[in-house]
Amino acid sequence: MTLPWTLPAAVELRDVGPRDGLQVHPPLPLVDRARLVTALIDAGLREIEVGSFVSPRAVPAMAGTAELLALLGPIPGVTRTALVPNERGARDALAAGADALTVTISASERYSVANTKMTRADGLAQVERICTLAQAAGTPVDVVVSCAFGSPYEGDVAPAEVGRICAAARDAGAQRVTCADTTGMATPARIAAVVAEVGSEIGLHLHETRGTGLVNAWAGLTLGVTRFDCSLGGIGGSPFAVGAAGNVATEELVFLLEDCGVATGVELPALLRASRLLAELVGELPSAVARAGGRSAGA
Amino acid sequence: MTLPWTLPAAVELRDVGPRDGLQVHPPLPLVDRARLVTALIDAGLREIEVGSFVSPRAVPAMAGTAELLALLGPIPGVTRTALVPNERGARDALAAGADALTVTISASERYSVANTKMTRADGLAQVERICTLAQAAGTPVDVVVSCAFGSPYEGDVAPAEVGRICAAARDAGAQRVTCADTTGMATPARIAAVVAEVGSEIGLHLHETRGTGLVNAWAGLTLGVTRFDCSLGGIGGSPFAVGAAGNVATEELVFLLEDCGVATGVELPALLRASRLLAELVGELPSAVARAGGRSAGA
Numbered sequence: 114m115t116l117p118w119t120l121p122a123a124v125e126l127r128d129v130g131p132r133d134g135l136q137v138h139p140p141l142p143l144v145d146r147a148r149l150v151t152a153l154i155d156a157g158l159r160e161i162e163v164g165s166f167v168s169p170r171a172v173p174a175m176a177g178t179a180e181l182l183a184l185l186g187p188i189p190g191v192t193r194t195a196l197v198p199n200e201r202g203a204r205d206a207l208a209a210g211a212d213a214l215t216v217t218i219s220a221s222e223r224y225s226v227a228n229t230k231m232t233r234a235d236g237l238a239q240v241e242r243i244c245t246l247a248q249a250a251g252t253p254v255d256v257v258v259s260c261a262f263g264s265p266y267e268g269d270v271a272p273a274e275v276g277r278i279c280a281a282a283r284d285a286g287a288q289r290v291t292c293a294d295t296t297g298m299a300t301p302a303r304i305a306a307v308v309a310e311v312g313s314e315i316g317l318h319l320h321e322t323r324g325t326g327l328v329n330a331w332a333g334l335t336l337g338v339t340r341f342d343c344s345l346g347g348i349g350g351s352p353f354a355v356g357a358a359g360n361v362a363t364e365e366l367v368f369l370l371e372d373c374g375v376a377t378g379v380e381l382p383a384l385l386r387a388s389r390l391l392a393e394l395v396g397e398l399p400s401a402v403a404r405a406g407g408r409s410a411g412a
Numbered sequence: 413m414t415l416p417w418t419l420p421a422a423v424e425l426r427d428v429g430p431r432d433g434l435q436v437h438p439p440l441p442l443v444d445r446a447r448l449v450t451a452l453i454d455a456g457l458r459e460i461e462v463g464s465f466v467s468p469r470a471v472p473a474m475a476g477t478a479e480l481l482a483l484l485g486p487i488p489g490v491t492r493t494a495l496v497p498n499e500r501g502a503r504d505a506l507a508a509g510a511d512a513l514t515v516t517i518s519a520s521e522r523y524s525v526a527n528t529k530m531t532r533a534d535g536l537a538q539v540e541r542i543c544t545l546a547q548a549a550g551t552p553v554d555v556v557v558s559c560a561f562g563s564p565y566e567g568d569v570a571p572a573e574v575g576r577i578c579a580a581a582r583d584a585g586a587q588r589v590t591c592a593d594t595t596g597m598a599t600p601a602r603i604a605a606v607v608a609e610v611g612s613e614i615g616l617h618l619h620e621t622r623g624t625g626l627v628n629a630w631a632g633l634t635l636g637v638t639r640f641d642c643s644l645g646g647i648g649g650s651p652f653a654v655g656a657a658g659n660v661a662t663e664e665l666v667f668l669l670e671d672c673g674v675a676t677g678v679e680l681p682a683l684l685r686a687s688r689l690l691a692e693l694v695g696e697l698p699s700a701v702a703r704a705g706g707r708s709a710g711a
Contacts, residue, residue: 117604117635268708297700298707300671301630305416324646324664324700328627331600335634336416347623358704365623372599401596401623405657408597409567 116373118335123376125160125340127316128153128363130391132162132175132196134348138395140174145394147184150193152387153345157379158363160192162215162342166202179209187212194255198229203243207250216243217257217293218282220275221264224295228259237281244286255289256282257318261307263298276310290315291342294329297322297350297358301332313337319361320350321399326361327369334375341366345384346391346398362400364388368407381407415672417634422675424459424639426615427452427662429690431461431474431495433647437694439473444693446483449492451686452644456678457662459491461514461641465501478508486511493554497528502542506549515542516556516592517581519574520563523594527558536580543585554588555581556617560606562597575609589614590641593628596621596649596657600631612636618660619649620698625660626668633674640665644683645690645697661699663687667706680706 131150135141150163163185164178178195185193187210195211197203206214218236219225225233240256247254261275279290292307297320304317317333317340319326330341343363350358367379388403398404430449434440449462462484463477477494484492486509494510496502505513517535518524524532539555546553560574578589591606596619603616616632616639618625629640642662649657666678687702697703
């Protein structure tokens with residue numbers, strides 16, 4: 114039947130599990146991080162945030178991302194993305210051969226200062242310097258705007274303010290912009306307000322802190338958004354609330370989208386094999402589809 | 413801002429936690445079941461499925477529902493609903509003063525036979541007899557159609573078939589019909605297909621088996637559905653997968669709807685007090701909002 118919503122024919126999923134997910138777990142051996150990335154590629158994922166270039170003292174689980182990139186090597190058709198917190202991280206990531214960079218700035222001034230010791234203006238200036246470095250290497254940059262749907266400090270963040278930051282990120286040289294619901298405060302109404310301001314040419318990075326990640330992704334989809342971050346097993350978020358606060362699960366998104374006729378490029382049975390590998394490595398997963406499987410037995 | 417979806421101004425929520433939720437937990441003292449119902453009423457819920465009149469040997473947690481109704485007494489403005497599996501249960505529920513009855517039939521022939529030892533035709537004939545009993549008592553009946561979005565036996569269930577069963581239930585005397593996603597196989601596309609066939613004058617009873625309960629509720633909402641079952645804490649489903657397969661959490665639904673300007677009549681802070689009581693009684697809850705709270709601190 115024809116659906117009563119206008120949905121895109123296909124979407125681009127970026128699995129951030131090996132970075133946003135694993136960073137809250139005890140460090141895994143590099144070979145296991147590589148197996149996980151490979152399992153995601155085998156399932157059909159074409160962009161994976163494989164790690165970050167942050168201080169290994171601050172985030173031990175992300176130590177060795179340069180070695181991980183070397184272990185994986187370039188993979189035709191696959192983008193191995195790395196998160197970088199600053200210019201030094203960007204130089205390291207580019208030297209290690211990352212195919213794309215993500216850099217975070219915040220829509221919330223207080224969140225920015227509390228978490229990065231930088232004002233938003235300083236953060237944007239840094240984004241510009243990182244974009245200059247990346248451009249010289251021919252590497253695209255995606256600026257992830259945190260707290261785009263609300264801030265734990267200020268509460269509401271005006272969509273016009275989010276729009277201003279997104280435009281500034283593009284002006285600074287970002288090829289892409291992603292709006293992140295860092296603390297799970299978004300609802301479809303908030304998604305609509307930001308998309309109305311920023312346009313549907315954004316990525317959405319959504320958390321399940323309040324169980325609304327998937328419905329927010331759906332809301333974005335019906336408004337024309339075609340890029341979504343997700344995390345194998347739904348891991349991520351706070352290490353103190355595993356199962357509660359992670360990213361939108363890749364399994365849920367693929368199950369939902371494929372059943373609604375939206376192509377993800379991902380095969381659910383192969384994805385569930387990746388889920389089982391992840392569960393062996395980190396323990397029980399928040400993803401309900403990882404537990405229940407797809408609509409029919411075996412998928 | 414004006415939202416890009418047409419949403420109803422208000423919805424009717426029926427909390428089925430004291431029945432569909434508690435039935436999978438070890439039996440609670442009647443006084444605790446009553447405290448829970450009272451906490452839900454204090455939060456603003458106006459219809460609550462307080463229990464069922466099934467064999468106490470089959471479902472020990474639901475023993476004493478007649479006594480529970482007596483303990484609660486009639487409550488102005490509140491509908492204390494009871495699930496009945498057969499005419500004997502209906503007689504008992506009516507004698508105990510239940511304000512409304514729910515009766516389940518299945519859209520899946522094999523599920524019907526496996527779970528109730530009755531064909532769908534037998535189930536419908538029984539619904540007709542229960543409606544006759546209820547009508548004599550002036551008590552409304554809601555027929556809940558299980559497997560309306562898929563069956564663990566046959567897989568797909570044709571929406572036209574669901575439409576036929578819903579029409580037959582209405583012909584049998586049901587005041588209301590609710591379509592249930594018994595094993596969590598629905599997606600927005602399946603919701604749209606059933607609503608197109610049956611109309612939006614149905615209730616939706618949705619499970620989180622595959623994490624899609626809330627997004628399915630949202631999909632129904634954008635198609636004009638205004639009645640939703642939900643369960644405090646998201647409890648329910650299989651006792652062997654607590655946290656994975658329960659009903660849509662009342663907390664998530666209220667958080668989402670109220671933030672999108674849809675009136676539920678429920679106050680989230682009071683609802684979270686009910687959540688805390690439930691957690692004291694049954695342990696950790698699946699609901700993410702029960703853990704994280706509302707958008708702002710304290711709500």
